[in-house]
Amino acid sequence: MVAIWGGIGGVGWDSRGMRIVSLVPSATEGLFALGLGEQVVGVTHECDFPAAVRGLPRLTATVLPEGLGAEEIDAAVKEIVGEGRALYRLDEERLAELEPDMIVTQAVCEVCAVSYEDVVAVAQRLPGPPRVLQQDPSSLGEVLDDVTRLGEAAGILSQAVALREELEARLEAVRSAVAGEPRPRVVALEWLDPPFVGGHWLPQMVEIAGGEDVAGPRGEKSQEVPWERLRELEPNVVVVMPCGLYLEGSRAQAIAHREEIAALGAGQVFAVDAASTYSRPGPRLVEGVELLAHLLHPGRVPAPTGIGFAQLSI
Numbered sequence: 001m002v003a004i005w006g007g008i009g010g011v012g013w014d015s016r017g018m019r020i021v022s023l024v025p026s027a028t029e030g031l032f033a034l035g036l037g038e039q040v041v042g043v044t045h046e047c048d049f050p051a052a053v054r055g056l057p058r059l060t061a062t063v064l065p066e067g068l069g070a071e072e073i074d075a076a077v078k079e080i081v082g083e084g085r086a087l088y089r090l091d092e093e094r095l096a097e098l099e100p101d102m103i104v105t106q107a108v109c110e111v112c113a114v115s116y117e118d119v120v121a122v123a124q125r126l127p128g129p130p131r132v133l134q135q136d137p138s139s140l141g142e143v144l145d146d147v148t149r150l151g152e153a154a155g156i157l158s159q160a161v162a163l164r165e166e167l168e169a170r171l172e173a174v175r176s177a178v179a180g181e182p183r184p185r186v187v188a189l190e191w192l193d194p195p196f197v198g199g200h201w202l203p204q205m206v207e208i209a210g211g212e213d214v215a216g217p218r219g220e221k222s223q224e225v226p227w228e229r230l231r232e233l234e235p236n237v238v239v240v241m242p243c244g245l246y247l248e249g250s251r252a253q254a255i256a257h258r259e260e261i262a263a264l265g266a267g268q269v270f271a272v273d274a275a276s277t278y279s280r281p282g283p284r285l286v287e288g289v290e291l292l293a294h295l296l297h298p299g300r301v302p303a304p305t306g307i308g309f310a311q312l313s314i
Contacts, residue, residue: 018101018154023060023090023114026143026282027104027135027150028053033283034151034159041098044114046244049276049284057098060114061089071193088114092122100130102153135281138219140201140208140289143281144168167286171208174293177300178210184236184296186211187264190222190243190274192253195260197225198241201281209292210300211237227260237296238266240312241274247308250274254312262314270295273308 021042022028028047031040037052044060047053095103105119116134123132133153137143144164151160186206188198199222203213214233217223222243238261240254250271254261261269272278272295277288291309293301303309 019099020154021059021095021098021100021103021130022047023103023119024106024135025049026280027106027133029280029282029284030147030150031104031154033163034147034154034156036154036156039154041100042095057094059091059095059098061091069193090114090118090122092125095122096126099127101128102131102133104133104135104150106135137281138200140171140204140285143201143285146281147283163283167283170286171289174208174210174289174301178293178297181210181297181300183210183212185214185234186237186239186296187215187230187233187235187266188213188239188241188278189261190241190279192240192242192257192260194224195227195230196222196243197230198222198278201285202241202278205278205285205289205292208289209296211292211296227263231264233264235264235266236268238264238269239292239295240269240271241278243279244275246275247271247273247310251310251312254314258314268295269312269314271310271312277307 018039019041020031020036020039022031022040023044025044025047028040028043029049031037032050032052040053040056042057042059043053045058045062103119103123105114105116120132123129131153133150135146137146144167147164147167148157148160151157151163188202188206190196190198197215199217199220203216203218206213214235215225215230240250242250242253245253250273254269254271272291277284277291287304287307290301290304291307294303295309
C-alpha cells in the first residue's frame with residue numbers, strides 16, 4: 001500500500017526537475033533502477049547500493065551504540081520500541097536545506113527506518129511541502145507494485161512498467177527452471193539470537209525458487225521461534241540470512257550458533273548476503289530468488305553474479 005501526502009499528484013510531473021529524498025534503502029535502490037539517480041539528493045546512513053549513493057548526504061542515524069552483539073541488538077531494539085522511542089534520528093535541518101519535492105519512506109518495519117509518522121510530521125514543517133510516498137509491502141507482488149507506483153509518482157510510469165515486466169520475466173524463468181523438481185523443506189533464519197524466521201516476502205521467494213518454507217509466516221512479520229520448535233520442522237535446507245547483514249555477518253552468526261543449527265538436522269546449510277538480496281524490499285529481491293533457486297536446485301539455475309553466499313559445514 002502506498003499513500004501520497006501533500007503536493008501535486010505524481011502523474012505528469014517532470015522528473016528531471018524533481019528533488020527526491022529516500023529514507024529507506026530499498027527505495028533508494030528502486031529509484032536508481034528506474035534511472036532517477038540524478039534526482040536523488042539525500043539518503044539514509046544505510047544506503048550503500050548502487051555505489052553512486054555513497055557520496056550523497058546522509059540524513060539518518062541509528063540510536064543503537066556500536067559494537068553490540070546479536071543478542072544485545074535484539075534486547076536493545078525491544079527495549080527502545082517497547083518504550084515508544086525512535087530507533088533512528090532524522091536530520092531535519094539538513095533535510096530542509098535539500099528542499100526535496102518528494103520524500104520516500106516506509107511503514108513495513110518499525111525497526112528498519114525512520115517511522116512514517118515522524119517523516120510526515122517533519123514534512124509538514126518544510127516549505128512546499130514535499131510529498132511523502134509510503135512504501136509498505138508485505139509480499140513480493142506488493143514489492144513489484146511499489147516499483148510501478150514509485151515510477152508513477154516520479155512521472156515515469158512507462159519506464160516503471162518496463163522494469164516491472166523485466167523483473168517478472170526473471171521470476172517466471174526461475175519458476176520454469178525448477179518446475180517438476182522435488183521441493184526441499186527450507187528454514188530461512190532472519191536472526192539467530194534469538195531465532196527469528198523470515199516472513200513477509202521470504203516464504204514466497206522460497207516457493208518460486210522451488211522450495212517449501214516450513215517456518216516463515218507468509219505475508220506477515222517475521223516471528224521469533226524457539227530452536228526446539230525449529231527442530232520439529234525437520235528442514236532439509238537452512239538458509240542463514242540475518243536481517244541487514246552481509247555475507248560475513250551471516251557467516252559469523254551461523255558459526256556462533258553452530259550447535260543449534262546442527263541440531264535442526266538439515267543436510268545443507270548456507271549463509272547468504274541478506275542485506276543485498278533478502279532484507280530490503282526492492283528490485284534486488286529478484287536476485288535473491290535466483291540465488292535461492294541455485295542453492296536448492298544448482299543443476300537447474302546458475303548462481304547469479306556478484307552475490308555472496310557460502311555453504312557451511314555444520
